[in-house]
Amino acid sequence: MRHQLLSFLIASLLAAPTFAQEADAQSDIDAAARAVQKDVVAWRRDIHQHPELGNHEVRTAKLVADQLRKLGLQVKTGIAHTGVVAVLKGGRPGPRIALRADMDALPVTEQTGLPFASKVKTTYRGQDVGVMHACGHDAHVAILLGVATALASRKATLPGEVMFVFQPSEEGPPNAGENFGAKLMLDQGVFRDFKPDAVFGLHVWAGLPVGQVGVRSGPMLAAADEWSLTVRGAQTHGSRPWDGVDPITVAAQILLGTQSLIARQVNVAASPAVLTAGQFNAGVRFNIIPDEAKLVGTLRTFDAAQREDIIARFRRTAEDFARASGATATLDVAANAPATVNDPALTARVRPSLQRAAGEANVIEMPLVTVAEDFAQFANAVPGVYFFVGSTAKGTDPTKAPINHSPQFLLDEQSLDVGVRAMLHVALDYLGAK
Numbered sequence: 009m010r011h012q013l014l015s016f017l018i019a020s021l022l023a024a025p026t027f028a029q030e031a032d033a034q035s036d037i038d039a040a041a042r043a044v045q046k047d048v049v050a051w052r053r054d055i056h057q058h059p060e061l062g063n064h065e066v067r068t069a070k071l072v073a074d075q076l077r078k079l080g081l082q083v084k085t086g087i088a089h090t091g092v093v094a095v096l097k098g099g100r101p102g103p104r105i106a107l108r109a110d111m112d113a114l115p116v117t118e119q120t121g122l123p124f125a126s127k128v129k130t131t132y133r134g135q136d137v138g139v140m141h142a143c144g145h146d147a148h149v150a151i152l153l154g155v156a157t158a159l160a161s162r163k164a165t166l167p168g169e170v171m172f173v174f175q176p177s178e179e180g181p182p183n184a185g186e187n188f189g190a191k192l193m194l195d196q197g198v199f200r201d202f203k204p205d206a207v208f209g210l211h212v213w214a215g216l217p218v219g220q221v222g223v224r225s226g227p228m229l230a231a232a233d234e235w236s237l238t239v240r241g242a243q244t245h246g247s248r249p250w251d252g253v254d255p256i257t258v259a260a261q262i263l264l265g266t267q268s269l270i271a272r273q274v275n276v277a278a279s280p281a282v283l284t285a286g287q288f289n290a291g292v293r294f295n296i297i298p299d300e301a302k303l304v305g306t307l308r309t310f311d312a313a314q315r316e317d318i319i320a321r322f323r324r325t326a327e328d329f330a331r332a333s334g335a336t337a338t339l340d341v342a343a344n345a346p347a348t349v350n351d352p353a354l355t356a357r358v359r360p361s362l363q364r365a366a367g368e369a370n371v372i373e374m375p376l377v378t379v380a381e382d383f384a385q386f387a388n389a390v391p392g393v394y395f396f397v398g399s400t401a402k403g404t405d406p407t408k409a410p411i412n413h414s415p416q417f418l419l420d421e422q423s424l425d426v427g428v429r430a431m432l433h434v435a436l437d438y439l440g441a442k
């Protein structure tokens with residue numbers, strides 16, 4: 009018995025990596041991350057100074073493609089307008105993964121005062137605007153280039169295959185009628201020729217301090233729908249409303265009705281929902297009741313069935329309020345992004361990798377976040393995990409720091425290193441690299 013126990017102990021010691029081996033692997037990954045650190049910072053500053061709106065990331069895509077070619081990778085460009093994809097084939101058999109970064113900037117005029125701040129200007133839907141990497145996608149591109157460089161340097165011993173996906177237009181197209189990047193890349197077959205077993209993505213996030221990584225199993229980011237409601241009445245003199253049908257009053261009733269709908273008809277304890285109107289347009293003059301009123305807004309949900317249910321109730325609310333006043337209402341809903349749902353089994357597998365990268369205490373459980381991400385499209389195609397990388401400098405309260413999309417959004421560059429190490433640990437652990 010004693011002999012059996014002893015041989016079992018010896019066998020387990022031989023099979024499992026020793027503490028020293030694990031520590032070696034850890035310092036090996038950290039060394040790989042350190043080796044690309046300077047380049048990552050330089051790429052990020054370069055891209056930050058030259059931001060481009062969605063579907064127009066020409067310079068950024070060229071920088072990415074040039075860099076990937078330098079690593080000896082076969083590079084495909086021009087996917088979904090400006091998307092870039094490359095596959096690294098490891099020297100040993102293993103699983104296939106995809107790592108994704110988004111490349112687009114926002115119509116925001118930068119106010120950070122950084123020496124490499126953007127001075128780029130453009131017109132956006134008829135308005136003169138600045139262009140800024142106010143969401144930190146400059147960091148995402150630089151981080152993924154750093155990860156690609158580090159992984160390519162260990163190609164010979166790397167198990168499996170890694171696809172690097174550089175996606176355009178995550179924020180949505182600058183011109184109406186164009187596509188979001190992830191959906192179009194999938195429609196154009198990025199996961200057809202190379203079907204990954206898992207996809208991973210990250211986002212720098214001002215709501216967390218630098219050093220922290222946030223993740224959540226199951227739904228993490230909301231589904232975003234863009235809705236548009238048109239109420240048609242009958243135009244008349246402002247002094248004689250009984251001669252016509254006032255669409256402004258009806259639209260106002262519908263808007264308040266939607267808020268009662270969320271508060272009284274939706275099980276917000278099961279899954280929260282937000283319904284917001286961002287535009288309310290009607291009329292041309294103080295004493296004319298117009299023909300038409302238009303409301304445009306967004307719906308955020310975390311559960312697909314609940315989303316369907318709310319849209320049906322919204323339509324009923326709109327049509328019935330309109331009918332009550334002799335008006336008509338038409339609701340159009342465009343799905344911009346589904347909810348980003350982290351695969352629970354994959355999240356459980358990835359969490360220790362994130363803890364090794366950032367330190368156990370620095371990996372926090374994210375609450376639900378009502379912003380949306382079209383990474384969800386990739387994560388709906390194959391199991392995916394998406395995580396946040398804190399980007400607010402130590403000494404600044406992350407709850408008060410200008411959030412992503414603000415003209416003052418300021419990224420602590422140490423988050424680049426955290427991002428590279430996190431993605432490297434996730435990728436190498438999943439691939440089974442020793």
Ligand SMILES: [Zn+2]
Nearest residue numbers: 143179412413
């Ligand atoms: Zn954004």
Ligand SMILES: [Zn+2]
Nearest residue numbers: 143145178211
């Ligand atoms: Zn973003």
